[in-house]
Amino acid sequence: MDDKEIKALVALLDDDDQEILDHVEEKIMSYGDAIIPFLEQEWENNFNPGVQKRIEDLIHLLQLSSLKTKLKDWYFGEKQDLLEGLWLVATYQYPDLSLESLREQLEQIYYEAWLEFKTDIHPFDQIKILNSVVFSKLKFRANTKNFHAPANSMINIVLETRKGNPISLCVIYMMVAQRLKLPVYGVNLPSLFILTYKSEDRQFYINAFNRGLIFSKHDIDNYIQQLKLEKLDMFYQPCTHVDIVRRVLRNLIVSFEKLKDYEKADEVKMLLEILTEGDLGI
Secondary structure, three states: OOHHHHHHHHHHHHOOOHHHHHHHHHHHHHOHHHHHHHHHHHHHHOOOHHHHHHHHHHHHHHHHHHHHHHHHHHHHOOOOOHHHHHHHHHOOOOOOOOHHHHHHHHHHHHHHHHHHOOOOOOHHHHHHHHHHHHHHHOOOEEOOOOOOOHHHHOHHHHHHHOEEOHHHHHHHHHHHHHHOOOOEEEEEEOOEEEEEEEOOOOEEEEEHHHOOEEEOHHHHHHHHHHOOOOOOHHHOOOOOHHHHHHHHHHHHHHHHHHOOOHHHHHHHHHHHHHOOOOOOOO
16 A cells, blocks of 8 residues: 555545545545555644545544444354454444453453352352342443443443443343353343343343342243233343344444434444344344
């Protein structure tokens, strides 16, 4: 990639001719996200607000295009690692976010839980130990004051502030529980994401948004009845990692729409559409 050519292209971003601007932007986009560091450098060295804005817009479009490709690769990949999927969602707002840094933070939470964990006690008591570590010791809690804030869908912010919505608290809890070899999985309840402990001989439910409250299938029956909905199997059984990432994206769409940021809402809708392609279902 030639620095002089990039500088020449950036210089043309000051042109008033829309046809020339379209051609320049198309050429810059053809380089892919590899050109982003060069554009960032040009942004720092350019003091024309109009050109800076065009550079910012190009960087965003390049990052969004790269995210779409990565999300598609994740979706059609064999592993569909949950943390990686949540990291990809977070890179929409924080493109420089490190996946490894998220893994390290989750590993630290796991270590704190492992220090107190016992393998030879009743599952209820194991969950109570995990609740004590996550909600009492580490102070993770429900973000009730800003329930619809986009930050609640960004796993890096939830790990940093220790405040989140039902699904973000559940996924952190679930990933730590699974590291402890507990059979804990996500459940797609309407209007509330919860967890289930499901082994060969036992199943119960956990509400991470309410400090790990343990409840039964009968409680879900009552909840579904109150909502006047049909009792579907999906309201009681584990969902997939793709289901979880889809729901996080839907929450993010709602967050941006409530902020009247419809441009971002539309971009996130495009990300959600990627996760409904092909034969993997919706």
